[in-house]
Amino acid sequence: MFYIALLRGINVGGHVVKMERLRELFTELGFTGVRTYIQSGNVFFETGPASEQLDRATLIQLIEEHLYGALGYQVPVFLRTIAEFERMLALEPFKALQVTADMRLCIVFTKEIIPDTLALPFRSPKNDMEIVAATDHEAFVVWYIINGRPPVAQGFKILGDKTTTRFIHTAAKILEAAKKGQPSPTTD
Numbered sequence: 001m002f003y004i005a006l007l008r009g010i011n012v013g014g015h016v017v018k019m020e021r022l023r024e025l026f027t028e029l030g031f032t033g034v035r036t037y038i039q040s041g042n043v044f045f046e047t048g049p050a051s052e053q054l055d056r057a058t059l060i061q062l063i064e065e066h067l068y069g070a071l072g073y074q075v076p077v078f079l080r081t082i083a084e085f086e087r088m089l090a091l092e093p094f095k096a097l098q099v100t101a102d103m104r105l106c107i108v109f110t111k112e113i114i115p116d117t118l119a120l121p122f123r124s125p126k127n128d129m130e131i132v133a134a135t136d137h138e139a140f141v142v143w144y145i146i147n148g149r150p151p152v153a154q155g156f157k158i159l160g161d162k163t164t165t166r167f168i169h170t171a172a173k174i175l176e177a178a179k180k181g182q183p184s185p186t187t188d
Contacts, residue, residue, distance in 0.1 A: 001046065001047045001052070001081070002033075002044070002045070002046050002081065002082060002178075003044070003045055003046075003047070003059075003079045003080070003081060004042065004043075004044055004079070004080045004081070004082065004085060004174060004175075004178050005026075005042070005043040005044075005045065005063065005077055005078070005079055006041065006042060006077070006078040006079075006080070006109055006164050006166065006174075007022075007041030007042070007043065007067075007075050007076070007077055007078075007164070008041065008075060008076040008077075008078075008162070008163070008164035009041070009073070009074075009075060009076070009164075010022070010039075010040060010041030010075065011039045011040060011041065012040075015071070015073060015075075017041075017071065019036040019039060022036055022041070022043060023035070023036055023043070025066060025067060025070050025071075026043055026045050026063070028066065029048075029051065029062060029063065029066055030047075030048035030049070030050040030051055031045040031046060031047060031048055031051065032045065032046045032048050033045060033046045035177075037173075037174055037177045037178070038170075040166075041075075041164075042174050042177075044177070044178045047059070056079055059079065060077050060078075060079055063077045064076065064077050076111065076162045076163075076164065078109040078111070078137075078164055080109075082175065082178055082179060085171070085174070085175045085178070086175065088107070088135065088138055088171075089168075089171060089172060089175060091133065091135070091140075093132055093133035093140035094132065094140065094142070094168060097132070097142070101145075102144060102145040102146075103142050103143065103144060103145070104142070104143040104145065104150065104167060105140075105141075105142060105143075105167065105168040105169075106140075106141045106142070106143060106165050106166065106167055106168065107138050107139070107140055107141070107165065107166050107167075107168060107171050108138065108139040108140075108141050108155065108156075108159055108163050108164075108165050109137060109138055109163060109164050109165070109166070110137050110138070110139065110159050110160050110162070110163050111137075111160055111162040111163070112159070112160035112162070113136050113137065114134045114135070114136060114137065114138075114139055114158075114159060115158070118131070118134060118158060120132060120133060120134065122156070122158070124151070124153075124156065126151070127144065128143065128144045128146055128150075128151040128152075129141055129142065129143055129144065129151050129156065130142045130144070131156065139156070139159055140168075141156075141165075
Protein backbone atom coordinates (compact mmCIF):
# COMPACT_ATOMS: atom_id res chain seq x y z
CA MET A 1 0.00 0.00 0.00
CA PHE A 2 1.27 3.47 -0.92
CA TYR A 3 0.72 6.21 1.68
CA ILE A 4 1.13 9.93 2.11
CA ALA A 5 2.12 10.63 5.73
CA LEU A 6 1.51 14.11 7.06
CA LEU A 7 3.52 14.74 10.23
CA ARG A 8 2.72 17.44 12.73
CA GLY A 9 5.40 19.61 14.27
CA ILE A 10 8.33 18.76 12.04
CA ASN A 11 10.78 21.65 11.64
CA VAL A 12 8.73 24.02 13.78
CA GLY A 13 9.12 24.99 17.41
CA GLY A 14 12.68 23.73 17.70
CA HIS A 15 11.86 20.22 16.41
CA VAL A 16 14.37 20.23 13.57
CA VAL A 17 14.74 17.04 11.56
CA LYS A 18 16.67 16.76 8.32
CA MET A 19 14.65 15.08 5.61
CA GLU A 20 17.40 12.50 5.11
CA ARG A 21 16.98 11.45 8.75
CA LEU A 22 13.20 11.31 8.39
CA ARG A 23 13.57 9.02 5.36
CA GLU A 24 15.96 6.81 7.35
CA LEU A 25 13.44 6.52 10.19
CA PHE A 26 10.69 5.38 7.82
CA THR A 27 13.05 2.97 6.08
CA GLU A 28 13.99 1.47 9.46
CA LEU A 29 10.33 0.42 9.78
CA GLY A 30 10.67 -1.67 6.61
CA PHE A 31 8.90 0.79 4.32
CA THR A 32 10.11 1.09 0.74
CA GLY A 33 10.24 3.91 -1.80
CA VAL A 34 10.47 6.43 1.04
CA ARG A 35 10.53 10.05 -0.15
CA THR A 36 9.94 13.38 1.53
CA TYR A 37 8.38 16.55 0.17
CA ILE A 38 9.43 19.98 1.46
CA GLN A 39 10.70 20.43 4.99
CA SER A 40 7.36 20.37 6.83
CA GLY A 41 6.90 16.65 7.41
CA ASN A 42 5.37 15.10 4.30
CA VAL A 43 6.54 11.54 3.65
CA PHE A 44 5.60 9.14 0.86
CA PHE A 45 6.16 5.42 1.32
CA GLU A 46 5.03 1.92 0.52
CA THR A 47 4.37 -0.59 3.24
CA GLY A 48 6.83 -3.46 3.27
CA PRO A 49 6.22 -7.17 3.84
CA ALA A 50 6.35 -6.80 7.63
CA SER A 51 3.71 -4.04 7.69
CA GLU A 52 1.58 -4.99 4.67
CA GLN A 53 -1.18 -6.59 6.76
CA LEU A 54 -1.37 -3.91 9.46
CA ASP A 55 -4.52 -1.81 9.63
CA ARG A 56 -4.11 1.94 9.40
CA ALA A 57 -4.49 2.62 13.14
CA THR A 58 -1.79 0.08 13.98
CA LEU A 59 0.47 1.44 11.25
CA ILE A 60 0.07 4.99 12.60
CA GLN A 61 0.85 3.80 16.12
CA LEU A 62 3.96 1.97 14.88
CA ILE A 63 5.23 5.11 13.10
CA GLU A 64 4.43 7.44 16.01
CA GLU A 65 6.19 5.18 18.53
CA HIS A 66 9.26 4.86 16.29
CA LEU A 67 9.47 8.62 15.76
CA TYR A 68 9.05 9.26 19.48
CA GLY A 69 11.83 6.80 20.30
CA ALA A 70 14.18 8.33 17.75
CA LEU A 71 13.34 12.02 18.15
CA GLY A 72 12.30 12.23 21.80
CA TYR A 73 9.00 14.03 21.22
CA GLN A 74 5.51 13.19 20.02
CA VAL A 75 4.90 13.48 16.28
CA PRO A 76 1.23 12.93 15.37
CA VAL A 77 0.95 11.08 12.04
CA PHE A 78 -1.92 11.36 9.54
CA LEU A 79 -2.00 8.78 6.72
CA ARG A 80 -3.87 9.16 3.45
CA THR A 81 -3.79 7.27 0.18
CA ILE A 82 -3.49 9.03 -3.14
CA ALA A 83 -7.14 8.20 -3.90
CA GLU A 84 -8.22 9.75 -0.58
CA PHE A 85 -6.21 12.89 -1.31
CA GLU A 86 -7.75 13.11 -4.79
CA ARG A 87 -11.31 12.74 -3.43
CA MET A 88 -10.64 15.35 -0.75
CA LEU A 89 -9.30 17.92 -3.22
CA ALA A 90 -12.05 17.13 -5.75
CA LEU A 91 -14.61 18.42 -3.24
CA GLU A 92 -13.41 21.95 -4.05
CA PRO A 93 -14.78 23.28 -0.75
CA PHE A 94 -13.53 26.82 -1.34
CA LYS A 95 -14.94 27.08 -4.86
CA ALA A 96 -17.86 29.34 -3.92
CA LEU A 97 -15.70 31.78 -1.95
CA GLN A 98 -14.63 35.15 -3.23
CA VAL A 99 -10.98 34.77 -2.16
CA THR A 100 -9.18 37.97 -1.22
CA ALA A 101 -5.57 38.76 -0.29
CA ASP A 102 -6.43 38.63 3.43
CA MET A 103 -7.56 34.98 3.29
CA ARG A 104 -5.57 31.74 3.54
CA LEU A 105 -7.26 28.48 2.54
CA CYS A 106 -6.29 25.47 4.67
CA ILE A 107 -7.06 21.83 5.25
CA VAL A 108 -6.93 20.68 8.86
CA PHE A 109 -6.37 16.92 9.14
CA THR A 110 -7.79 15.44 12.35
CA LYS A 111 -7.33 12.31 14.45
CA GLU A 112 -10.85 12.52 15.87
CA ILE A 113 -13.96 12.22 13.73
CA ILE A 114 -15.41 15.66 13.06
CA PRO A 115 -18.96 15.72 14.43
CA ASP A 116 -21.53 15.64 11.63
CA THR A 117 -23.66 17.89 13.84
CA LEU A 118 -21.21 20.78 13.37
CA ALA A 119 -23.22 23.62 11.86
CA LEU A 120 -21.30 25.06 8.92
CA PRO A 121 -19.97 27.58 8.28
CA PHE A 122 -18.49 27.70 11.79
CA ARG A 123 -16.60 30.84 12.84
CA SER A 124 -14.07 31.27 15.62
CA PRO A 125 -15.03 33.67 18.43
CA LYS A 126 -12.51 36.23 17.08
CA ASN A 127 -13.86 35.83 13.51
CA ASP A 128 -10.33 35.08 12.32
CA MET A 129 -11.05 31.49 11.23
CA GLU A 130 -13.98 29.75 9.61
CA ILE A 131 -14.69 26.10 8.86
CA VAL A 132 -16.55 26.14 5.55
CA ALA A 133 -16.78 22.38 4.92
CA ALA A 134 -15.71 19.09 6.48
CA THR A 135 -15.35 15.38 5.89
CA ASP A 136 -14.95 12.83 8.69
CA HIS A 137 -11.27 13.71 9.19
CA GLU A 138 -10.63 16.94 7.26
CA ALA A 139 -11.87 20.45 7.93
CA PHE A 140 -11.62 23.07 5.22
CA VAL A 141 -10.72 26.28 7.01
CA VAL A 142 -10.31 29.89 5.98
CA TRP A 143 -7.81 31.92 7.96
CA TYR A 144 -8.53 35.65 7.89
CA ILE A 145 -5.46 37.87 8.03
CA ILE A 146 -6.26 40.74 10.40
CA ASN A 147 -3.89 43.70 10.62
CA GLY A 148 -1.37 41.72 8.58
CA ARG A 149 -1.38 38.78 11.02
CA PRO A 150 -2.74 35.24 10.68
CA PRO A 151 -4.82 33.79 13.52
CA VAL A 152 -2.83 33.25 16.72
CA ALA A 153 -4.45 29.89 17.50
CA GLN A 154 -4.67 28.03 14.22
CA GLY A 155 -7.16 25.39 15.24
CA PHE A 156 -10.58 24.79 16.68
CA LYS A 157 -11.14 22.84 19.92
CA ILE A 158 -14.03 21.05 18.22
CA LEU A 159 -11.50 19.40 15.87
CA GLY A 160 -9.54 17.86 18.74
CA ASP A 161 -6.02 18.32 20.03
CA LYS A 162 -4.21 16.26 17.40
CA THR A 163 -4.42 17.98 14.05
CA THR A 164 -2.07 19.13 11.33
CA THR A 165 -2.69 21.82 8.75
CA ARG A 166 -1.65 22.28 5.14
CA PHE A 167 -2.55 25.17 2.85
CA ILE A 168 -4.82 24.00 0.02
CA HIS A 169 -2.21 24.84 -2.64
CA THR A 170 0.42 22.89 -0.68
CA ALA A 171 -1.94 19.91 -0.43
CA ALA A 172 -2.33 19.94 -4.22
CA LYS A 173 1.46 20.01 -4.61
CA ILE A 174 1.83 17.15 -2.11
CA LEU A 175 -0.58 15.06 -4.17
CA GLU A 176 1.25 15.89 -7.40
CA ALA A 177 4.62 14.98 -5.86
CA ALA A 178 3.23 11.74 -4.42
CA LYS A 179 1.84 10.70 -7.80
CA LYS A 180 5.16 11.33 -9.56
CA GLY A 181 7.00 8.76 -7.52
CA GLN A 182 4.20 6.27 -7.09
CA PRO A 183 4.98 2.82 -8.43
CA SER A 184 3.14 1.96 -11.62
CA PRO A 185 0.36 -0.56 -11.12
CA THR A 186 1.24 -3.98 -12.47
CA THR A 187 -1.05 -5.79 -14.82
CA ASP A 188 -1.52 -9.53 -15.03
